[in-house]
Amino acid sequence: MPARLAHRVHAFLERRLPEQRLFLKSDTETRFIRLKPVTQAVVLSGIALLLAWTVVATSIVVMESIGAGGSREQAQQKQATYERRLDEMSRERDLRAAEAAAAQERFAIALGQVSQMQAALLTSEERRNELETGIGVIQSTLKSTMKERDAARMQVAQLTKTGEAKTASETPDIEDVSGALSFLTAALDQTAKERDSMADVADSARQETQTVAYEMRLLEERHAEIFSRLEDAVTVSMEPLDKMFTAAGMDPDDLIDQIRQGYSGQGGPIGPLLPPLPEDETNAGAIADHARANAILDGLDRMNMYRIAAEKLPFAMPLNTSFRFTSPFGRRWGRMHEGADLAGAHGSPIYSTADGVVVHAGPESGYGNLVTIRHSFGLETRYGHLSAINVKKGQKVSRGEKIGAMGNTGRSTGTHLHYEVRVNGKAVNPMTYIKAGKNVF
Structure with a gap:
């Protein structure tokens, strides 16, 4: 086959x-x-x-x-x-920065208004005390005048009785009667004058009392308006600050307690609250005003504590120039990336994001040129791969102060800033703080 x-x-x-x-x-x-x-x-x-x-x-x-x-x-x-998305994000970031600047300006204006209102409140309180003192003096004068008038009336009545008794018991002498009548007439005239004078004083005191009462009502209304404006200003200013600290994972009450315990220097607490009212004070309005004033002063003091805490925490951006995020916080290629990478132009200025003390300023393995700043509450920020360093170890820096320039030193594949935030030595996501403060700073 x-x-x-x-x-x-x-x-x-x-x-x-x-x-x-x-x-x-x-x-x-x-x-x-x-x-x-x-x-x-x-x-x-x-x-x-x-x-x-x-x-x-x-x-x-x-x-x-x-x-x-x-x-x-x-x-x-x-x-x-x-690239369009990056441009939109850049414009949005600039818009948010402008809004933050406007919010900060509004906050400063509100603080100024609060200070003016506080001064007006204290002046009004002093004026009220003066008016109350004047009313007390007028009332005591009126009481003494009425007592003198009653005493004069009793004296006239006694003289009249004495004259009648003499007429009934004996035949008066023409001269005695004439003298008695003259004395009685003079006494009656004097009493009438004193009565008219006391009536005028009483009318004047009554009118002045009504005027003082009207002024007191106006003053109370003015106080109520001032209290309302102060309470609104404190509420509006406190709300974004509360949200900022809460978004950063921090308890505002604990933060304020730490500020109070460790604070020293100028710009701190406003001072003690108003002195307590006298023990015999029974005016419900005065007690309520005193409580509202103390609540407003407590709110102002809390706002001042917030301002001090905000300057000590890294809520600001380390860059003010155009940049783009090239690597976020988290695992990258199986290894932990303990910061955020922000790429921009070589030499872009780098700023401190909070008040603190420089603990390292120089080369560091992997980081290249590194600046490390220690802040309050156990926080620390790191700025790596710098092309230039403008601070020294041990130097105190403020939020927004220039500390270096963006570069490509160390283990780096391109010009960028490696930015870290550490809490008690542990790296956390720096964007948590930046996003928390974007509506405030």
Whole structure:
């Protein structure tokens, strides 16, 4: 069976590809090469395979070129979209920074208004005390005048009784009667004058009392308005600060207690509350005003504590120039990235994000040129890969003070700032603090 199949194949090839002879002639001899049908079939098959492979390879190359062109266009579109997104984020960041500056300005204006209102409140309190003292003096004068008037009336009555008794018991002498009548008339005239004078004094005191009462009502209304404006100002100013500290994972009450315990220097607590009211004070309005004033002073003191704490915590941005986030906090390629990378122009100024003391300023393995600042409450910030350092170890720095310039030193693949925040030595996400303070600073 295989021999018959081979014979048929050979016969088919001889019909389609008859035997060919290729003559090769030289100067001395002539040779020929006989090409059998099988050989021709093998050669033609090889040529066909080569052509097929060439066509397939060319098609693949052309398709890859077309695909590469589409990929490049897609990559360019993605790059353009990414750059537009970065521009939008940059504009949004600038807008938020402007809003933060406006909020800080509003906060400063509110503090000024609060100070003015506090001064007006104290002045009004002094005026109220003076008016109360004046009313007391007028009331005591009126009482003494009324006592003198009653005493004069009793004296006139006694004189009248004495004259009647003398008339009944004896025949008076004309001169005695005339003298008694003259004395009585003078006494009555004097009493009438004193009565009229006391009536005038009483009317004047009554009018002055009404005037003082009206002024007291106006003063109370003014006090109520001042209290309302102060309470609103304190509430509006306190709300974003409460949210900022809460978003940063910090208890505002514990923070204020620590500030009170360790505070020293200027700009701290406003001072003690108002002195207590006298024990015999029973005026409900005065007691309520005293309580409201103490509550407002307590709120102002709390705001001042917040201001001190905010300057000691890293809520600000380390950069004021254009930048982009290139690597967030978290695991990267199986290793922990303990900060955030912010890429920008070489030499961009780097600023301290809170008040503190420089504990390191120089080269550090992996970080390149590194500045480390120790803050209050166990916090520490690190600024790595700097091209220049503008502070020294042991130097005190304030929030917003320039400490260096962006660079590419240490283990770095490009110009950027490596920014870290550590709490009691443990690295935390710095964006937590930056996002918490974005609506305040």
